[in-house]
Amino acid sequence: QKEVEQDPGPLSVPEGAIVSLNCTYSNSAFQYFMWYRQYSRKGPELLMYTYSSGNKEDGRFTAQVDKSSKYISLFIRDSQPSDSATYLCAMNKETSGSRLTFGEGTQLTVNP
């Protein structure tokens, strides 16, 4: 069983929709949770970073962590065609230094 599960999609939504992207994980030692965005044929770029449980908002993006359910989410409000990309969740344990564990990514298309 993978430590981090993420539905690969593809997910297709109309412009302006609210998008919900999710990951589940099995290891309760994960403390740090990240979302990366990867455009086609580009490197991943860090979007959001949260520590432990709670919400974090940055513009149209909101990251949520529910450690009791081992579930994290990324919400995109008022989605734009430029949001079309693959979204990867990543996690880190307190003791693992810089060893991130990634989900396999969800491919999102926002249609104009």
Place this chain on the structure above:
Amino acid sequence: DTAVSQTPKYLVTQMGNDKSIKCEQNLGHDTMYWYKQDSKKFLKIMFSYNNKELIINETVPNRFSPKSPDKAHLNLHINSLELGDSAVYFCASSQAPNEQYFGPGTRLTVT
């Protein structure tokens, strides 16, 4: 003003050959990484160096050998290339472990 750069961007080679990929970062970060992304987009860490010292060495065939001449550079040498080595290889760097900055990737195709 590129933060993390890699060369080459594309690499097509035959089985059995030896090839190298170079990475440079101008962010002043202490830690650099090599990741492999397979055709299903799954991103897996291979190696990490902190100030030229190897700190992460995942279960990777010993045909793969990283080398860090200084903290701004991390190269990856691959011997005796196999078909299964075809993937996109990403270099990344960070100062804080959870904020990693990725390069544009090197798309390796082994024929």
